Amino acid sequence: MTQLPLPSHMPPLAVVGAGKLGQAVAHAWSDAGGTLGAQVQAGMAWSPEGIVFEATEPSAALGNLTRCVEAGVPVVTGTTGWHQDLDKLQVAASERGTTVFWSTNFSPGVHATNLVAREAARVFALLEGYKASIHEVHHTHKKDAPSGTALTLKSHVEQGGWPHPIAVTSERTRDVVGLHTLAWNSVHDAVVLQHEAKSRQGFAEGAVLALRWTWAKHLANDHGVYTMTDLF
Numbered sequence: 001m002t003q004l005p006l007p008s009h010m011p012p013l014a015v016v017g018a019g020k021l022g023q024a025v026a027h028a029w030s031d032a033g034g035t036l037g038a039q040v041q042a043g044m045a046w047s048p049e050g051i052v053f054e055a056t057e058p059s060a061a062l063g064n065l066t067r068c069v070e071a072g073v074p075v076v077t078g079t080t081g082w083h084q085d086l087d088k089l090q091v092a093a094s095e096r097g098t099t100v101f102w103s104t105n106f107s108p109g110v111h112a113t114n115l116v117a118r119e120a121a122r123v124f125a126l127l128e129g130y131k132a133s134i135h136e137v138h139h140t141h142k143k144d145a146p147s148g149t150a151l152t153l154k155s156h157v158e159q160g161g162w163p164h165p166i167a168v169t170s171e172r173t174r175d176v177v178g179l180h181t182l183a184w185n186s187v188h189d190a191v192v193l194q195h196e197a198k199s200r201q202g203f204a205e206g207a208v209l210a211l212r213w214t215w216a217k218h219l220a221n222d223h224g225v226y227t228m229t230d231l232f
Contacts, residue, residue, distance in 0.1 A: 006208075010215060011050035012037035016064055020141075020200060021078050021207075022055040028204035029053075029211070048073035051215050053207060057143055058082045065089055065100060074099040074218040076210050078106060078203070080148025090225045099218040100225045104148030106206030110180075111228045113195045114156040117182055120193060121160030129186040132157060133167040137179040145170035149180055157182065 006029075013034055015026045018041040026036055040046040042056075048071040054064045058081030068075035069092045077100075086102075093100050105111075124130050134157075136150040146168045154166050178197035183190055197203070206228075213231050217223070 006032045006034045006212065010034055010212070013211065014038040014040065014046070014048065014050055014052045015055070016040040016046065016052060017055035017057075017079070018042070019055055021203060022053065024200040024204035025053050025055070025078075025207045028201070028208050032208055034208075047071065048075070051075070051211055051218075053078070053211060055079055062089065066092055069093050069096050069098045069100065072096060072098055074101075074214050076101040076103075076207065076214050078103060078207060080104050081144035083148070086225070093223065093225050097221075097223045099214050099223050101210050101214040101227065101231075102225070103210065103228045104152045105178075105203065106210055106228070107195075107197060107202045108206055108232075109202065110149060110195055110197075111232055113180070113193065114153055117153055117193055118156045118160035120182075120184075120191075121157040121162040124184050124191075125161045125163060129188075130184045131167075131186075132162055132164065133169070133183050133185065135169045135171070135181045135183075137171040137173060137176050139175045139177070140172045142172060145172065147178070147180070149178065153180060153182060 013029045014037040015022045030036060037050050038046055048068040052068050052073055052075040054075055054077040056079050061079040061082040062085045065075055065077055134150050134154055136147045138147055150168055154168055157166060177200060180195045182193045210231060
């Protein structure tokens with residue numbers, strides 16, 4: 001994936017969250033020719049302006065996103081672990097007329113993996129004797145487990161028609177960027193689908209793509225809550 005230059009009409013980007021993802025997105029935005037606005041760390045006072053990328057932690061995400069919605073500022077978030085409150089955000093965005101984009105993973109390769117997994121689930125649902133499982137590995141600083149990416153993958157398998165339980169396990173070790181493995185096991189064989197993130201650059205460039213897409217939606221007054229499935 002090659003980062004495209006940003007259109008000249010893009011506003012300054014405010015980055016809320018000083019973690020690895022927020023820093024990577026700020027660098028990718030600058031590399032694409034974008035202007036950076038506020039770079040907000042924990043405890044700092046801030047007001048939403050331009051377009052916002054939010055990457056904090058589960059307990060802070062809904063408050064940050066709601067602040068953007070109430071200010072009428074489009075926002076893209078990569079924070080995971082808060083999606084039980086998604087309905088509240090959808091109601092607020094609808095009432096205010098604001099554009100929100102969320103994703104558990106901005107990698108186009110992960111999105112492709114989800115679509116492959118959905119089709120594979122349809123096929124394996126026709127067979128007998130298989131059990132499905134998902135295992136994810138991340139760095140030791142990741143706060144939520146299982147990862148949002150693993151839960152999204154599980155959802156796609158279920159949407160593909162897999163009728164049985166899916167075991168999801170997590171591992172936190174060293175500085176692993178992200179490794180997700182979906183396996184179907186029987187007594188005779190195993191079939192494995194795996195996505196390994198080699199760096200955060202793919203996430204960052206995917207996030208910049210989401211920011212461009214969200215801003216275009218906002219300018220067109222096509223407000224709402226979107227995710228990677230809508231973008232692709």
